[in-house]
Amino acid sequence: MTIETPAQNEERQRIDLGARLREARDYVGLSQDEVASALNLSRPAVTNMESGARKVEALELERLARLYGRSVEFLLTGKEASENEDAQIAFLARATRGLSTRDLEELGRFAEFLRNSPKSSKKDK
Numbered sequence: 001m002t003i004e005t006p007a008q009n010e011e012r013q014r015i016d017l018g019a020r021l022r023e024a025r026d027y028v029g030l031s032q033d034e035v036a037s038a039l040n041l042s043r044p045a046v047t048n049m050e051s052g053a054r055k056v057e058a059l060e061l062e063r064l065a066r067l068y069g070r071s072v073e074f075l076l077t078g079k080e081a082s083e084n085e086d087a088q089i090a091f092l093a094r095a096t097r098g099l100s101t102r103d104l105e106e107l108g109r110f111a112e113f114l115r116n117s118p119k120s121s122k123k124d125k
Contacts, residue, residue, distance in 0.1 A: 015052035
């Protein structure tokens with residue numbers, strides 16, 4: 001078994017991201033020229049992102065996700081967050097809105113306690 005170096009891992013991730021970008025663009029029926037125009041980039045920049053030869057900036061990735069109707073998580077990992085996870089995250093965001101920094105720190109400690117508790121069921125996630 002060959003161990004991947006950090007540089008090889010980064011290159012593989014860039015290539016995988018590029019493939020997902022290409023597939024998403026094809027799925028929505030856009031040309032590289034149309035994507036380049038929408039993002040105010042050159043067509044070669046889009047080609048290089050899709051081939052993995054060019055890193056994709058965070059803001060570009062966010063704009064690509066909106067353009068393709070996909071999540072940033074999907075473009076990065078190939079996996080969508082489940083609707084249930086999205087609902088849970090939205091609930092927690094609403095529930096913690098307005099808490100003080102001290103309260104948020106305490107909540108974080110409690111979440112860590114629950115995660116490490118022997119009674120905690122990993123299946124519930």
